[in-house]
Amino acid sequence: MTDYTLYLIKAAILGLIEGFTEFIPVSSTAHLLLLGEWISFPSDSNKVFEVVIQFGSILAVIWLFRARIWQLVKGTFSGDRTEMMFTRNLIIAFLPAAVIGALTIKYIKALFHNPLVFVFTLVIGGLIMLWVERKPAYAKQHPNYKVEDGVTATSEKATAYSLEEITWKQALVVGFAQCIAMVPGTSRSGATIVGGMLAGIHRKTATEFSFFLAMPTMLAATVYDLYRNGASLNVEQGWGIAVGFVLAFFSALFLVKIVLRFVSRHTYRPFAWYRIALGAVVLLWLYA
Structure with a gap:
């Protein structure tokens, strides 16, 4: 096996990991960078590979939600008030990360090289996810949770049960939560979902909104990174990105609907405990 074949195999593995972790709150970036370090994947210093293949996962969501996206685009341009409000909310949620990310990208990329940040x-x-899920107001968003009189208790906290009911203030909270996720290891989906729940969006709806918000966010990040660093990539790295991109697309295609079914029936506690366990493993690895 040649070194280049091994390189493409490693790129494929990372692509699969990206697709499986992008839409669950465990931080795909942490998994890509830590696994890349463990298997000695020769990523460039600017981590362009890790950023660009993430858009492969987002493309899977675009494909799966293509009918809803077309409805959104058509409704927005035809003056449908509901669709226009949804588009407005996506723009509001996108802008904080777009502005702050452009101003701080150099400092954020520097954090990618420090494993202690991931820990x-x-x-x-x-711990934050466990705290949110343990609070009665959010625990009651579980579909099987009932109050004493037998009435489902989601209405006691959640004010938005569908994408169309999200207010601009709730969208803004999600947007600033996404800014926190620029720190490696935080998890973009985790931050936006928890931020949405804290703002009063139901867990499943917050997850769906996180998926839609990922589309413009990751497209912008991919285009920006390729614009700044694309010229420094060689042909071999280009093929590695292509392989990782395709595998990220197909693995995410498989996972997205599973995630939506899971969050409609369960809390995010299993992912919270997984994050804590992974952080402990990384800490032991660093000091072993």
Whole structure:
């Protein structure tokens, strides 16, 4: 086996991992960078590979939600008030990360090289998720949770049960939560989902909104990274990105509907404990 074949195999493995972790709150970036370090994947210094293949996962969501996206586009341009409000909310949620990300990208990329950052963000993020899920108001968003009189208790906290009911203030909270996720290991999906729940969006709806928000966010990140660093890539790296991109697309295609079914029946506690355990493993690995 040649070194280049091994390189493409490693790129394929990372592509699969990206697709399986992008839409669950465990931080795909942490998994890509840590696994890349463990298997000695020769990523470039600017981590362009890791950023660009993430858009493969987003493309899977675009494909799966293509009918809803077309409805959104058509409704927005035809003056449908409901669709226009949804588009407005996506723009509001997108802007904070777009502005802050452009101003801080150099400092954020520097954090990618410090594994201790991942330990901190994985563990703290897991603890925050446990805290949110343990609070009665959010625990009651579980479909099987009933109050004493037998009435489902989601209405006691959640104010938005569908994408169309999200307010601009809730969208803004999700947007600033996404800014926190720029720190490696935080998890973009985790931050936006938890931020949405804290803002009063039902867990499943917050997950769906996170998926839609990922589309413009990751497209912008991919285009920006390729614009700044594309010229420094060679042909071999280009093929590695292509392989990782395709595998990320197909693995995410498989996972997205499973995630939506899972969150409609369960809490995010299993992912929180996984984050904490992974953070502990990384800490032991660093000091072993």
